[in-house]
Amino acid sequence: MTDERTFDVIIIGAGPAGLQAALHAVRKKARVVVVGRPGRSSIATAHVENYLCVEGVVAGEELLRIGVAQVKKFGAELLEEDVLHVSQAEDGMVQVRTECCTLSAWALVIATGTSRKKLRVKGEKELAGRGVSYCVDCDANFFRNAKVSVVGDGSAAVDGALTLTGYASEVTLVTHGLDVAKDLADKLKASSVRVMVGTWVREISGEQAVTGVVLENDQVLEVEGVFVELGSKGAMELAVGLGVLLDTETFTHIVTNKKQETNVPGIFSAGDITGHPYQMAKAVGEGCVAGLAAANYARNQQKTVNEVD
């Protein structure tokens, strides 16, 4: 894939919701790209026996393999990367930045599942919201001129650490070992982020607020903030940049109507990220509706542009 590409519909997420959205959008003749890693779908490690038309128990991995082949057969592209940033231009076109590319489209489907992964270490739960954060884009501003650490091995951790250099006085990235594209690794190298490879956080310390982290190698980092960024950038961060409404109780789900439309024209959402029940049947149902709606939206936008031309 070249660095800059234009599609009708971009789908973020290669789980059941995203793949089903792709299948329905591409069969509506939309040019579709799915950005995401099937291997990171929640269903990838599951054994499923409550999905209609499945006999006995079937591995989620196998369902995903078939789903990916199906969407590719009908002409959708799959870019197995993480999305780092999403924005919408004044003309309504959505721009999606991944580790390698910049993609544009008239419509976007957010189908990122739910992945607020926890470290599960002492102090994390007690200090959540008091120095422990799971969203750099939401909380970076609270840590102006403070020392912070970021924990993680993927693109979200690296991108988060780079963002924090614009706010914090010192940023330390704690990682087992990084698994990111070369471009991002190069940006990290050129930045002021201090990287500690081959260790992990054992404990987060502090009484009322975070005062430090204890690493597995017994080293102590004195920090006021700990950003837990395990895996990919969550929908919360992506949604924040677009002005997409989240549910007001937990701020973890995207609010949609029955057409899977969010409050922002051209932005649709489907699957676990829109709320319970976290089930494949619900994810594919919503994916179908979102894919069709996104393809229609993109077609109407193009028509409008052509009429003006």
Ligand SMILES: Cc1cc2nc3c(=O)[nH]c(=O)nc-3n(C[C@H](O)[C@H](O)[C@H](O)COP(=O)(O)OP(=O)(O)OC[C@H]3O[C@@H](n4cnc5c(N)ncnc54)[C@H](O)[C@@H]3O)c2cc1C
């Ligand atoms: C252990 C386990 C067992 C389960 N068993 C069952 C079962 O038996 N039956 C059932 O119906 N359901 C089951 N579920 C639930 C089911 O897995 C989910 O409901 C379903 O996978 C939701 O689909 P989704 O497409 O919304 O999200 P997911 O399948 O989680 O897919 C999310 C996708 O988004 C991508 N993504 C996330 N962030 C980004 C980003 N920044 N950039 C690019 N891509 C991104 C991920 O890589 C992934 O491809 C199980 C879940 C688990 C964890």
